Each structure stands twice: as C-alpha cells, then as structure tokens.
Amino acid sequence: MNSQQQPTTDSGLTEYLEGYQQLELDGVEKNLRKTRNTILVVAALAAFGGMILYSMDRIMIEDLWFNFILMAAYIVLALLTKKMPMASVIIALILFVGTWILNIVLAGTEQIYQGILVKAAVIYYLIRGIGYAKEAEELRKNLNKIRN
Numbered sequence: 001m002n003s004q005q006q007p008t009t010d011s012g013l014t015e016y017l018e019g020y021q022q023l024e025l026d027g028v029e030k031n032l033r034k035t036r037n038t039i040l041v042v043a044a045l046a047a048f049g050g051m052i053l054y055s056m057d058r059i060m061i062e063d064l065w066f067n068f069i070l071m072a073a074y075i076v077l078a079l080l081t082k083k084m085p086m087a088s089v090i091i092a093l094i095l096f097v098g099t100w101i102l103n104i105v106l107a108g109t110e111q112i113y114q115g116i117l118v119k120a121a122v123i124y125y126l127i128r129g130i131g132y133a134k135e136a137e138e139l140r141k142n143l144n145k146i147r148n
Helices: 002-055 061-080 085-107 116-147
Strands: none
Touching (some): 002 116
16 A cells, blocks of 8 residues: 555645745746846847947937847847746846947946946846846756656
8 A cells, every 4th residue: 555655745735836846936037027027128238339439420320220239139049048048148247248348348347337327237237137137047947857
C-alpha cells in the first residue's frame, strides 16, 4: 500500500512546486512588462525627441533617421524581452548609455546634464530590469526542470 501512495505524494508535491513556481514566474513576468514598457518609452523618446529637434532646426535629417533607427532597435529589444530577457535588457542599457556618450562626444559636455533626470530614471529602470530578467530566466529554468 505504501508503494501506491508514494507516487501520489510525489505527484502532488511536484504539482504544488510547479504551481508555486508558475505564480512566481507570473510575478516576474509582470515586472518584465514594466521593463519592456521602459524600453518602449525610450523608443518613443528617441523618435519624438528627434522630431522635435528636427522641427526646431537643431538637427539634420540624417540625425533624425538615426533616431528612427534607434527607435526600431529599442522596439525589437522590447519584443525580445519575452524570449531573451537578460540579453535584451543589457543590450538596451548599453545602447542607451552608448548613445548618451556619443551625444556627449559629438555635441559637447553640456549633453551630460541635459535631461539628466529622465536619463537617470531610464537607467534605473533598465538596471532593475536586469534583476527581473535574471529572476525570470532562473524561474523558467527551474520550472522546466520540474516539468521534465
């Protein structure tokens, strides 16, 4: 009789663990959505910022196209957070900081301070997103181990 009860207990424990891991994963996915939204906000800032500067004759058409390419890259990265969250968030952070550095080199040191609060907020949320991405990848890996 014990041999018949053991599989039921193991199966129940496995189902419980799987359900618990899935609940944790759902919470992490919610946080990843916030990170994805942050990346999409950066995409919008790149596009609208470029359009505003172009309309004020502060940048050339080539710079506007560069902003649209950045926007497309951020949109792709935001979509990739579903499949490859860690890589997407890290690349988005590197791209954001790299663009900021490029602006400083090309337009002067005053670029360091222009929009510093928005830049700091974006960097903060992207760094938090790295933690969410790491947690999501670990939970997905553990959930796959339990299921297999």
